[in-house]
Amino acid sequence: MSQLFTSRIAALRTAPWRNDITGIRRGIERETLRIKPDGTLSQQDHPPALGSALTHPLITTDFSESLLEFITPATTSIETTLAQLTDIHRFAMRQLGDERLGAGSMPCYIAHQDEIRLAYYGESNVGKMKTLYRQGLKNRYGSMMQAISGVHFNFSIPEAFWQHYQQMLGDTQPLQEFISAQYLHLIRNYKRYVWLIVYLFGASPAMCKSFLQGRQSKYSFQTLGSGTLYLPYATSLRMSDLGYTNSAQSSLAITYNNLPEYIRGLHQAITTPSAEYQAIGQGNAGEHQQLNSNILQIENEFYSTIRPKRTIKSGERPTCALAKRGVEYIEVRALDVNPFSAVGITAEQMRFLDLFLLYCLLEESPEQDAQAQAVTERNLKKVVTDGRRLNLELDQDGQPRLMQDWAEEIFAELSPVATWLDDAYQSADDPARSYQGILKQYYLSLLDPARTPSGKMLAMLQANQQDNGKVNLQLADLYRQQLLAGDYQHYQQAELLQMAADSLTEQQQIEAADTVGFDEYLQQYFAEKPC
Template sequence: MSTALISFSQRLAALSEHPNALKGLGRGIEREALRITSEGTLSLSAHPPVLGSALTHKWITTDFAESLLEFITPVSYSVSETLTQLQDIHRFTYRSLDGEMLWPLSMPCYVGNQDEINLAQYGTSNVGRMKTLYRKGLKHRYDSIMQVISGVHFNFSFSQSFWQLWIRDQTTYTTQEYISDAYLGLIRNYYRFGWILPYLFGASPALCGSFIKNTERAMNFETIGKEGTYYLPYATSLRLSDFGYTNSTQGVLKIGFDNLAQYLEGVRDAMRTPSVEFADIGVKDASGYCQLNTNVLQIENELYAPIRPKRVTKSGEKPSDALERGGVEYIEVRSLDVNPFSPIGIDETQVYFLDLFVIWCVLSPSELMADCELRCWRENWDKVVMGGRKPNLTLQIGCNGEQLTQTEWGHRVFADLTDLSVVMDKAYGGDKYQSVCRDLVTWFDYPEKTLSARLLKKIISQESISKVGLGIAADNAALFSKGDYLKFTEAQFRKESEASLQRQRNVEQSDGVNFEQYLAEYFGGSLSP
């Protein structure tokens, strides 16, 4: 039976009869944060050795820059355990930073010169060199400053018991095909309605003046303070706008989500599609490599998407090959700003809401997405990230011309989420999910409750995004300087750091080909970074 023929209320009724199918939800969080000095400027120091190898550490790595840390929690089936793991990773990191702190905002701190942003280093192995070269390509393509924006990624999977209940009526699909189709349906609904996340949780309504040096791009902003803080009065998430972590070149790709084959074909085409703009950079110059290639995407990690279908890769396997081999295993939500009001960048309310929202996305009918609807959702997201708190903002969902105000759409979605929250609390006990719904639905009527509004109020009152960020960073440093580990131990962290350094040495010693051959084999399909 096609999932599009089954209504949300029918799916919810089945889950209400079998609430245990909602248990066993897998979650993982990836949080990015810049290392800064006590003065609030970008750290220029190398990745601290006490944190282990950024190439092989299980929980602590780096993203684009050497100063851009990324924390990764193990998969957990408990909200409190996931957040506790993240707290412990922060606690160990803060106690290892030797006076440095973590910038608590998505948009970067003051950066005087982009040349100060050092590319992340991963050692002398072929895989480590390729990771750095990929980042060098990003620097040439989009500028370094665009790559030190921080976000939070939320990884989520359903249990086998959920899928057993989900597919009990179908007869024509294999189990994994059905699961993959369901996840793609979830993704389509996320694109349709995911603008709710930047409205509620967007936390980048302002920028440091050092981020915008082009007067033409800055002309629509209001400014405050001597140092130059730029903001838009109704913006929610400039990080997700054209001012943030985006790639306008990718707008022509039209990667579809109707089925897994279509998605994989689109991603692979992007990695084979030449870019005239990036060809001007060249692959090599007199000093060596400039980028991996001149295609729209160097590798598939360069695809800037608010949500991705994922599967855990085997050694030497590309993400797209893993999806083709085994189907979709989980989804990665990538459109969360760092929450400045949480010392770990995300809080319990957000995780409970994310549970509800992605479950609602999979339970709700999800028609295939035509090109006109792709354009529609992009326009809706753009409206919300640039002016989501503007009174009476209207959005259009779908190609039939139906328009409602953002507030009306929000209440319509929350009506379903509230019904779902009752079933979730039936499965887990208590009323946490219902409590989250009761609270967050009011944010549509009172936009001053949103994270972006609260943060902008602080920035305007202090006339400086730098002062606000540095103050929060100092408070977080004081918080993590004390207190006990709750899930991990200090000894576990130190053991993992030492083990990761040894794993890196093992990788470096095991290389059997030179770098040129490694790259040739990788793009021939036999190796992966």
């Protein structure tokens, strides 16, 4: 525990403004595949009853027509966020007929990647751009990787806290510059310690053999059932080289020491041509096959475990928004779908993320060059494939250290953060909301890897020698029944139906308002430079 961290948490716990932190805002983005009763991938269009995937504020699609994404507005209440997310699931389930929502991260029962239909967003220029971006992803990486589901956790600290915290640190730069710098400070530590999140929350130790599509793998998989591959100590195959990462991006020197540096690195990747992707060409009869042939088509193609974010305006590029208005919130992207929750995440997970992210903010955070970041990536990959192995060693400051010992130290440092939050939220005596209680709960998972989601999932599979796909389908059936039987907690059915109708109208208005051709639209979109 560093002296800096100790002094900061002590000052926060006694500050007259210590309750400002209760204004934390959180939002969830949960991805899930629509599947048929036999577990195979839905081939139906995005249902009109769910509204427009282009404009609906709560329900959209990700890579494919069958990959739904549910989005909650940012709120200051974990209970409200969970109620919103549950209602969105419940509404969708009632519009999907006999389809189910996949319960895990890794897809199953996909015979060929051509079964994965690209998401369609209508005939507007912005809609065509979104589909073409996905065509580029398919051509670059294949569609199977894009069928993986995850959960993103959006997290922002209230401005009232930032104002007082800046005064506490004696910082005199403009407030937004301070906020951006502090979010980057947090992100550097997150990258150092994200292996702990993957250990505690990883839930994909196994996958269907069809995911490999006949490709060779460097991993020594074991088999069970009729078509399941697994690694005995894996936590998250989703986060492995097989999953939702891009090994081709490993050479990108995108660092997080300050906001201009991050923007420059990302912008360079977006504007630097790639000989490999130039070979994709334009396709038959001059049809577009990707947005461009650069290393990254757009910012979203950069697969990072965390992103600094700023709400964008219509037609605005993310890097330009960051350059003009600074960091507004962060997006945590290293979360598997929790297969033991009907909505893919729990309140307990959100509270632990509060603790972890605030610890990353308060602890010392030295700058990291590309070489130092590479060390954090190697640590992460070790925990992804071997996180539940006893005596697993990671690299800490150039020295080997037992993961268990390092995690024990982090948990000790999380304890005063939990006390601070319980004081602020007055939650110490509430078993359902106590941050100290949540910390103790996850500490048990540290002591016993069998208690982690990945450990529990693998035990379920091995107990009956069942396939990963069959277990996920059983869970999908169970959650379908629960969601259909329950009542709305936050929204009303009529309200959600109106949102869907309004989004379809808005899409039509966007299509009617286009005044330039698609090629000119793309040229205009990429014309603005952030730096």
